Amino acid sequence: MDSYSSDDIAAARSLQFSTYMYVSMATFWCYDYTCSLHEEWTYLLRSDWSKVKCLYVVTRYLPFSLLAVVLWKYFTQNEPNSGRCLVLLDLDSGLCTASLFFSECFFVLRTYVLWNNNRILLAAMLSTLFACLVASLSLVFTANNEDTGCTRSHLHSGVPQPLNHFVHFHR
Secondary structure (H helix, E strand, O other), rough: OOOOOOHEEEEEEEEHHHHHHHHHHHHHHHHHHHHHHHHHHHHHHOOOOHHHHHHHHHHHHHHHHHHHHHHHHHOOOOOOOHHHHHHHHHHHEEEHHHHHHHHHHHHHHHHHHHHHOOOOHHHHHHHHHHHHHHHHHHHHHHHOOOOOOOOOEEEEEEEEEEOOOOOOOOO
């Protein structure tokens, strides 16, 4: 019979808690989308397609693919240096960055319109958005891969390690 250390038990509880949080978030999020889907599609189908409407649709529905990748990472067994694990990390990081970029573009556009098309404010927001995007991309895709743990790497005792999901650093 294997005996687990307190660190192993804490790691397993952390992983279990994270998994429960993501599953509950996915459940509530899907329920919310389902409840408002009829009204949203009525609005979307009545209006003409434009760049802003396309930006809205991408901003609204891209997080579903991100959530699917995150749940896939949590519920599949991966070896620490397997190709699938690294692909899931890259896909997760890319979708997260794209989702944040599109939502921030939507925020910039909305703020620009609400401030009566103030070009100085637009220039300030776009330069801030560009600086944050460059910093985010450089952190996400150029940092060291060894600190990620690649989602489901296992300890020698067989207990999964806690995930470092919120900030992914990898090549």
